[in-house]
Amino acid sequence: MGLTAFLAMVRKDLVLFISDRRSVIVAFAVPIFIGSFIGSITGGVGRNGRPRVNVAIADDDGGAISTAVVAGVQADENLNVTVTTSDDVKDRVKKGTIGVGAVIPRGFGEGSTRSLVRPGGTRPQLFVFYDPSRTIEVGLVQGVLTQHVMLAISRAMGVPRPSLPFTMSAEALTSRENVPYNSYAHAFAGMGIQFLLFSALNLGIEMLVERDRGLWARLRSAPISRFVIVGGKIASITIISLMTLLVSFGFAMIVFKVRIEGSLIGFLAVSIACSMMAAGFGLLIAAVGNSPKTARGVSTLASLVMVMLGGAWVPTFVFPKWLQQVTVIVPVRWAVDGLDATTWRGLGLSSAVVPTLALLGFAAVFTAIAFARFRWEEA
Amino acid sequence: MDDVSFTVEPGRLTGLLGPNGAGKTTTVSMIAGLTRPERGSVLVNGHALSGDTDPMKRTIGLVPQDLALYDELSARDNLRFFGALYDLSGAALEKAMTSALTLVGLADRARDRVKTFSGGMKRRLNLAAGLLHDPDILLLDEPTVGVDPQSRNAIFDNLEELKRRGKALLYTTHYMEEAERLADRIVVIDAGKVVADDTLAGLYAGVKGGAQSHLSLEAVFLMLTGRSLRD
Numbered sequence: 001m002g003l004t005a006f007l008a009m010v011r012k013d014l015v016l017f018i019s020d021r022r023s024v025i026v027a028f029a030v031p032i033f034i035g036s037f038i039g040s041i042t043g044g045v046g047r048n049g050r051p052r053v054n055v056a057i058a059d060d061d062g063g064a065i066s067t068a069v070v071a072g073v074q075a076d077e078n079l080n081v082t083v084t085t086s087d088d089v090k091d092r093v094k095k096g097t098i099g100v101g102a103v104i105p106r107g108f109g110e111g112s113t114r115s116l117v118r119p120g121g122t123r124p125q126l127f128v129f130y131d132p133s134r135t136i137e138v139g140l141v142q143g144v145l146t147q148h149v150m151l152a153i154s155r156a157m158g159v160p161r162p163s164l165p166f167t168m169s170a171e172a173l174t175s176r177e178n179v180p181y182n183s184y185a186h187a188f189a190g191m192g193i194q195f196l197l198f199s200a201l202n203l204g205i206e207m208l209v210e211r212d213r214g215l216w217a218r219l220r221s222a223p224i225s226r227f228v229i230v231g232g233k234i235a236s237i238t239i240i241s242l243m244t245l246l247v248s249f250g251f252a253m254i255v256f257k258v259r260i261e262g263s264l265i266g267f268l269a270v271s272i273a274c275s276m277m278a279a280g281f282g283l284l285i286a287a288v289g290n291s292p293k294t295a296r297g298v299s300t301l302a303s304l305v306m307v308m309l310g311g312a313w314v315p316t317f318v319f320p321k322w323l324q325q326v327t328v329i330v331p332v333r334w335a336v337d338g339l340d341a342t343t344w345r346g347l348g349l350s351s352a353v354v355p356t357l358a359l360l361g362f363a364a365v366f367t368a369i370a371f372a373r374f375r376w377e378e379a
Numbered sequence: 380m381d382d383v384s385f386t387v388e389p390g391r392l393t394g395l396l397g398p399n400g401a402g403k404t405t406t407v408s409m410i411a412g413l414t415r416p417e418r419g420s421v422l423v424n425g426h427a428l429s430g431d432t433d434p435m436k437r438t439i440g441l442v443p444q445d446l447a448l449y450d451e452l453s454a455r456d457n458l459r460f461f462g463a464l465y466d467l468s469g470a471a472l473e474k475a476m477t478s479a480l481t482l483v484g485l486a487d488r489a490r491d492r493v494k495t496f497s498g499g500m501k502r503r504l505n506l507a508a509g510l511l512h513d514p515d516i517l518l519l520d521e522p523t524v525g526v527d528p529q530s531r532n533a534i535f536d537n538l539e540e541l542k543r544r545g546k547a548l549l550y551t552t553h554y555m556e557e558a559e560r561l562a563d564r565i566v567v568i569d570a571g572k573v574v575a576d577d578t579l580a581g582l583y584a585g586v587k588g589g590a591q592s593h594l595s596l597e598a599v600f601l602m603l604t605g606r607s608l609r610d
Contacts, residue, residue, distance in 0.1 A: 007463070008463030212445075215445075220431075
């Protein structure tokens with residue numbers, strides 16, 4: 001009897017999901033749209049070169065050294081330089097149209113040369129202005145400016161063909177050679193996970209709606225066990241969540257050439273485990289929620305926090321160190337790490353084992369709590 | 380509930396009456412296995428119901444007060460799902476669905492989505508879902524709420540037919556005229572206790588001057604449960 005009921009529950013949930021246009025749009029179209037947008041603004045497809053930092057520079061000195069500095073930074077591969085006036089530099093930074101600006105003041109060249117010969121004297125200042133919301137860029141610009149100032153001074157002091165006493169190579173590194181970074185892989189992983197979570201939560205809340213509408217009473221009056229009821233829900237939510245993720249990735253593979261550069265089995269294992277985790281979470285919301293309305297608010301907040309802390313919006317490496325350590329308790333973190341590892345990082349099956357086990361662990365804990373907390377009896 | 384005890388017999392309809400909050404729905408929930416009583420038991424042919432998977436639950440059909448249907452599914456898909464909960468499949472399920480839909484007069488709308496149905500049609504389908512697995516006992520919790528006279532009359536005809544087939548029916552309602560028309564026996568509960576359990580004639584005879592003065596069931600009910608508001 002259990003199997004017939006189990007299969008009927010899964011079939012019913014799938015038919016209801018497909019017949020609900022709003023759910024289908026949220027599950028499939030929205031993550032594709034947002035993933036496409038985020039992917040496009042965070043790097044795009046296969047761009048091997050690094051992005052350049054936009055800088056505005058003003059040469060109020062106008063001497064040989066400052067002219068050489070400006071020429072140097074203009075030729076630097078790390079910067080995209082606009083030469084303008086000092087007032088315009090400040091104005092652009094204030095308005096946020098540019099992240100970093102530099103002003104070479106009058107007398108800078110002469111003063112810096114003199115200061116190098118007589119270290120005890122007053123040293124001239126090179127002014128750097130930056131947008132406080134873009135602090136990462138200012139360090140890079142300061143380093144590049146220092147390099148070109150030193151080269152210009154050395155040249156002015158007669159050092160023949162001055163250059164740095166070393167060379168440096170920078171190479172984008174994944175586990176396989178010639179694998180260009182595709183930012184759509186991370187964007188679609190993040191958005192796929194976010195919306196599979198939304199789908200799962202929506203299905204969990206539907207259980208509360210079913211209770212309100214008396215459907216739960218009809219279900220519970222039938223001679224079927226609680227395990228069949230919970231198992232049927234877990235299975236249907238897992239299938240729908242998995243569909244959400246795979247459709248998103250499928251789109252990204254076809255349109256944006258996202259590839260599973262690592263282990264396909266690992267990718268599927270992480271995807272299935274993530275969907276089971278989401279199903280457990282949806283069930284938990286149904287178990288602890290008092291009404292569909294309150295559960296919807298709480299679950300939306302909870303899922304957004306999970307997604308944010310899990311690195312689905314921005315990678316976790318930009319978080320403070322303590323937060324990076326704390327987020328291991330967030331299941332989405334494991335899902336994002338697992339999908340990143342098996343897609344654009346090109347890592348093997350072993351890279352998916354720990355994320356998969358962690359996600360299955362979360363799924364088991366969520367489901368067990370939901371089962372224990374569920375209000376099985378009708379008032 | 381406090382020491383509630385009554386019997387529902389085959390081929391007879393027992394009306395379960397009571398003011399709001401009296402415990403009618405709780406009683407139905409206990410019989411259907413939705414709520415576990417702290418004491419006492421529900422006996423079906425002398426067998427005490429125990430646990431979620433007790434096969435004897437198959438002998439009970441529930442028609443909840445709410446329209447417990449999936450609006451986005453067709454009438455057939457609703458019944459297909461509810462039938463599967465009772466292990467019905469294949470030809471047996473098809474036969475049961477056809478029989479139930481024919482009984483409630485919805486055979487020609489079987490493939491339509493429930494959301495396109497009127498309130499009365501939904502009530503009739505709600506009834507069909509409860510009797511799909513051919514239970515011996517049918518629990519009907521206010522099955523005519525919000526329906527027009529035509530649909531109500533059709534449901535009454537269905538219940539009469541089910542009585543003729545030997546089903547034991549337990550029927551809760553606030554409509555006294557329904558109980559007067561349908562019930563072979565009436566149980567009145569108030570504040571969780573049975574305050575009367577008799578035939579209609581017995582109830583009239585039991586109240587002072589009832590048999591002589593042609594009191595209505597509503598008047599008898601108010602005598603038994605009082606006139607104070609309950610909600």
